[in-house]
Amino acid sequence: MYVDAHSVQMVEVLSVTVHCTVASRFAHTVMTSSALNKANSSQEIFFEVDLPKTAFITNFSIASGRKMEKFSVSVNIAAESNVTFILTYEELLQRKFGKYEILTRINPKQLKTVTDNKVQFDIYQQEVNYMADYILWSFEVEAHTSLFQAHISFSPTLDQQRKCPECDGSLINGDFIIKYDVKRASSLGDIQIVNGYFVHFFAPPDLPRIPKNVVFVIDRSGSMRGTKMKQTRVAMESILSDVHPEDYFGIILFDRSIDLWKESLTKATEENVDEAIQFVRQINPTGATNINDSVMKAIHMLQDDRRKKKLPERSVDMIILLTDGMPNKGERNLQRIQQNVCEAIGGNMTLFCLGFGDDVDYSFLDVMAKQNNGMARRIYEASDATLQLQGFYDEVASPLLSAVDLRYPDNAVDSLTPHHFSQLFNGSEIVVAGRLSENDMDNFLVEVFANGVGEGQVIQCPYMYIFLCVLLLLPPCHYTFCSVDGDPHFMIELPEREDALCFNINDSPGTIFNLVKDPSIGLLVNGQTIGDKMVAPDGKVNTYFGRLGVVHHSLGVRLEVTTEYITLSQDGQKVKLLWSDQASLKGPSVDLLLTKDRSVKVTLRDSVKFVILLHKVWKMHPYHQDYLGFYTLDSHLLSPSVHGLLGQFYHGIEFEVGDLRPGEVPEKPDATMYVKGHQLNVTRGWQRDFSKDLKKGENVPCWFIHSNGTGLIDGSAEDYIVSGLFNTV
Numbered sequence: 001m002y003v004d005a006h007s008v009q010m011v012e013v014l015s016v017t018v019h020c021t022v023a024s025r026f027a028h029t030v031m032t033s034s035a036l037n038k039a040n041s042s043q044e045i046f047f048e049v050d051l052p053k054t055a056f057i058t059n060f061s062i063a064s065g066r067k068m069e070k071f072s073v074s075v076n077i078a079a080e081s082n083v084t085f086i087l088t089y090e091e092l093l094q095r096k097f098g099k100y101e102i103l104t105r106i107n108p109k110q111l112k113t114v115t116d117n118k119v120q121f122d123i124y125q126q127e128v129n130y131m132a133d134y135i136l137w138s139f140e141v142e143a144h145t146s147l148f149q150a151h152i153s154f155s156p157t158l159d160q161q162r163k164c165p166e167c168d169g170s171l172i173n174g175d176f177i178i179k180y181d182v183k184r185a186s187s188l189g190d191i192q193i194v195n196g197y198f199v200h201f202f203a204p205p206d207l208p209r210i211p212k213n214v215v216f217v218i219d220r221s222g223s224m225r226g227t228k229m230k231q232t233r234v235a236m237e238s239i240l241s242d243v244h245p246e247d248y249f250g251i252i253l254f255d256r257s258i259d260l261w262k263e264s265l266t267k268a269t270e271e272n273v274d275e276a277i278q279f280v281r282q283i284n285p286t287g288a289t290n291i292n293d294s295v296m297k298a299i300h301m302l303q304d305d306r307r308k309k310k311l312p313e314r315s316v317d318m319i320i321l322l323t324d325g326m327p328n329k330g331e332r333n334l335q336r337i338q339q340n341v342c343e344a345i346g347g348n349m350t351l352f353c354l355g356f357g358d359d360v361d362y363s364f365l366d367v368m369a370k371q372n373n374g375m376a377r378r379i380y381e382a383s384d385a386t387l388q389l390q391g392f393y394d395e396v397a398s399p400l401l402s403a404v405d406l407r408y409p410d411n412a413v414d415s416l417t418p419h420h421f422s423q424l425f426n427g428s429e430i431v432v433a434g435r436l437s438e439n440d441m442d443n444f445l446v447e448v449f450a451n452g453v454g455e456g457q458v459i460q461c462p463y464m465y466i467f468l469c470v471l472l473l474l475p476p477c478h479y480t481f482c483s484v485d486g487d488p489h490f491m492i493e494l495p496e497r498e499d500a501l502c503f504n505i506n507d508s509p510g511t512i513f514n515l516v517k518d519p520s521i522g523l524l525v526n527g528q529t530i531g532d533k534m535v536a537p538d539g540k541v542n543t544y545f546g547r548l549g550v551v552h553h554s555l556g557v558r559l560e561v562t563t564e565y566i567t568l569s570q571d572g573q574k575v576k577l578l579w580s581d582q583a584s585l586k587g588p589s590v591d592l593l594l595t596k597d598r599s600v601k602v603t604l605r606d607s608v609k610f611v612i613l614l615h616k617v618w619k620m621h622p623y624h625q626d627y628l629g630f631y632t633l634d635s636h637l638l639s640p641s642v643h644g645l646l647g648q649f650y651h652g653i654e655f656e657v658g659d660l661r662p663g664e665v666p667e668k669p670d671a672t673m674y675v676k677g678h679q680l681n682v683t684r685g686w687q688r689d690f691s692k693d694l695k696k697g698e699n700v701p702c703w704f705i706h707s708n709g710t711g712l713i714d715g716s717a718e719d720y721i722v723s724g725l726f727n728t729v
Contacts (some may be wrong), residue, residue, distance in 0.1 A: 010039040011077070015117070020095065022123040024192050025201065025431075027102055029055075031087045037077040044076050047085040050105040063542055095203065095429035096395060099179040105588065114224030118150040118155040121178050135355065152178060190444065196436050200406065200446065203429040207400040209248040210453050211315040213265055213305070215298040217306060219323035219356075221255040224285040228324060228356055228381065235389035239254060243268040248311055250301055251276060254294035255287030258331045264305050292331035292340060295351070299344045310648065314453050316402045316423060318374070321365070322392070324356035327444035332366045342371045350374045350422050352396060354389065357381045373422035398426035399451040407434050408446060413437060424450070430588045456467035483631040483691065484527065484545065484646060490709065491687045491702060492649045500686045500702035501653070503709030505717050506643070509543055515630065515727065516608075516718045520639040522553025523607055525646075526725050527630065532623045548612060549725035552604050555589040560725070561612050563626040566600055579614055598694055601633075609634040613690055633690045644703050645713060653712075657682070657703060674701060678711035 013035050021030040037043055052058070062683060092627045093100040104119060154176065191200045216239075218232065243249055247268045252263035252419040261279050266272045298319045314565030331337050345351065350370035353365035356379045366376040379388045404421040424430055484490045484706050492501040505513065516525035530546030550559040560568040568576045577583055577594055585592040591603040601611045613629040633640070635650040642650050655675035663670040663683055673682045683704045688697035708717040720728055 008535075009720060010037065011043060011045055012036045014082075017709045018119045019103065019316075020102060020121045022100075022102065022121070023122075024199070025093045025095075025100060026345075027091050029087075029089055029091075029104070031085075033085045034082060034084075036082050036368070037079060037091070039505065040079050042076050042078050045083075046441065049087055051089055052091055052103050054541075055088070055091045056096070089546045092431070095181075095267070096427060099181050100176040102180075106177045118153070119176055120154075121150070121152040123152075123178070123180055125151040141195040153582060157630070160546075166643075168549045178690055193436070194675040198436055200432045200434075201366055201429055202404075202406065202424075202432070204424075204627065206402075207426075207454050209244070209398040209400055211248075211312050211313055211425060212399055213248040213302060213317045214243075214310050214321050214337050214396075215250040215265065215301055216300050217254065217257075217294050217319060217321045218251045218283065219287045219289060219291075219325070220253045220283050220287075221289040221323075221325060223285055223289070223325045223359065224356070228385070229283060229285050231255075232322065232356075233283060234390070235281055235393075236388050237277050238386070239393045240273050240280065241275050243273060244397070244417060245269065246312075246314075248305075248633065249276070250298070250531065251279065252294055252298055254290055255285070257287070258294050260297075260301075263309060264301060288329035289325045289327050290321065290329040291321070291327040295319065295341050296344055298484075299341070302349055314451070316399050317354065318396065319349065320352045320354065320396075322354045322356060322379075322389070323365070326359075326361055326554055328581070334361065334501055338364070338368045338371060341368055345372045347373070352376070352392075354379050354392060395428070396425055398425075399423045400426055401452045403447040403449075403451045404430060406430070406446065407449070408434065411437065431605055455528060455539055461701075480627075483629065483689065489687050490645060490687065491700065492646075492653065493689075493700065494652065500687070500700050501649075501655075501705065502685070502702040503705040503712060503713065505708050507543065507717065507721075511543075511655055512722050512727075513717075514640065514644045514722050514723060514728070516632075516638075516644040518607075518638050518642040518652075520641055521607055522551070523638070523642075524551040524726065525549070525610075525630070525644065525725070525727060526722055529630075530625065530627065533621075534623060540625070544615075545630065547725060548626055548628055548630060551726050552589075552607065555604060555607075557590050557604060558726070559590075559592075559601060561628065563614060563628060583584070587682070607637055608632065611691065613694055615690070615694075625724070633691075641715070645709075649715055671703070672701060672707070675712060676714075680705060680711045682706070 001349065013033065015034045018029065020027055020030075022028075026128045031049060033047065035045060037045075056592040093102065096582070099278070102121060116580075119625050122711070180272075191198055217234070217235070220229070224232065240249075245268055248265040249268055253259045261276060264275075292358070298321075302311075302317045304320070306317070317469050326332075327334070327337060331340065331351040338501075339350065339520075349372070350368050353369040353376040355362045358381070360378075362376065362378055369376040374489045375535060377388075377392050379385055379392075382388075385693070401424040404424050406419040406421075408416065408419070414435045414437045417432055419432045421430055490503050494500060507513075507529060509529050512526055512528045515527050516523065518524075526549045527545040528547040528549075529543040531544075532542050535541060540677065546563055548559075548561045550561075554664045556571050560567045564579065566579070568575045568577075568585065568590070570587065575585065579597050581594055581596075582596045583594040585594075588604045593601040595601075595616060597616060599611050599613050601609070603609045610633055612633050615629060615632065617624045617626050630646075630652070632646065635647075638650055639650060642648070642659065655673055657671050657673050659672040661670050668685050669682050670681060673680045683706070685702060685704045686699040687702050690697040692698055705712045710716060713720075
């Protein structure tokens, strides 16, 4: 971004600032520049900006470009007056290689009068993980991050920007790149809602890749002679070296005629890859360009090998076409070529098109790729063309899911963007947006059907989940996440405040506490404590939850969980499982997912979802024994009358903290908390959240309330003691 004041006299650029705000993968960037015309006559100056290619500016046209689009405007500035340029553009950030990228080009050009040169980024997202890349390596970049946001600021002084002490030229001329990702839960995605619309981000973590069958169709016509072909050979050598051993591949060369490396696809063994690399090194460009017949040959190769069952049944088929020119041999009508290819593929494989150079008809390739579930990419003639080719292949090298179908309730959604996708690639993300018919999202269930590979089996099952806590876009979310684990440690996480409260309950082993009670639906969750095997040498008696009981009278469900077994009863039927089992039970009122020796996740229809963790201790440990942890995942459907040691916090809690002061431990300051009409002395500390990492846990900063939570909980801890695991009193 710069103001061109070199071509005019006595025009000084006073400031150049960029402020980018990112919320929910959507970037809003404001560029501001001020200039002063010190002459006694009006002058025309130019304001020029390099923009990301996917950026959108209202009411302005954007010329063609590479990663950046060039935007410029001229204005006549009156004598001895100021002018301020303000340009706002927006873009939806696309996830590639597991990161979102924000790209800003910085080039102030004129230095001697620029007193304010600043670039600032504010990212608001669920649990930001970020990194910054910048060519300006000799400058300080200020960065502050927290759980839900990152602030990055770059503001060099005039002296820091100069090429030399006496120079007016700027040292700064390059790209400032912020790359970040969000922390992804195992829920396989999140849905965010604002003003009657929703957007669904789908990027499930930790999926195994699907084997692929790929045919490379390479243009060797005369126009590819020279640097283009040299770069293509180098890129193909690198690409072939990276083909996964489980994949199958083929190579087709074309000009006016067609040559095959082999008549059918070949598994990517080390020997076959070496042979293919030698074949690619011998490519010599000559002749005309026959795109139609070469692509049709690739389609028939894949179809024949499928029919003869030479390819893995659970794999995906794709064609990658690289060409630099127009078809001038065989079929030359562009629409007829597109029709032939589309009819032959029939939706059963994906076509990717790479257009090399400026002479290619890129719109023809773009349409043909999109008609066949793929995408096109222009490869620019430059020294890095090899890296461009390699980078594109890396994007599509690892498919994770195929035939991805995202389904939404018909009675809740009025309109949708495309929600059927041929593939999901590693490091990418599927985005679906829609308009809601109503704002009541209590029963908004999303079903995702997809084919994938997991331990040799096809995954073709619906994932149903809801994620409605939206940062920035929605009013503060009123869900709280409550858990009890350890000795026993109670933790109340408050996402809307980016904070947490915690307290301990100490009592003798065998005591049964009421954790959750919702009389309106007959829900009850109780926990019984256990102690250590024997008193430790320091005399401290530790207690944990060793037995949990759950009753839902309206649904007729009764669940007992101990450190040895899980018992589920409903409507007279009873199922007993051991922690050594792996099981999934689905019923009309309750779903139960048991992960061997780790956790049991329970969903009770129209009420609550929670997970119980099993903490296994070495059997020969002299003091400690196995115990349980209870984590609430979703409680927003429970009534306002819900109570219990955990339940009373399900609908949030109001408090204020002030008078921060040093505590007994330097890294744990004390403060005064005002809550429920009480003034409490609290300590800043940490509690372990094991819901995401059972072995190590995650440190969660929280305000610790002393004396068994007195003043925070209603009444005293003794008020929550009950007589039996399934009793209310």
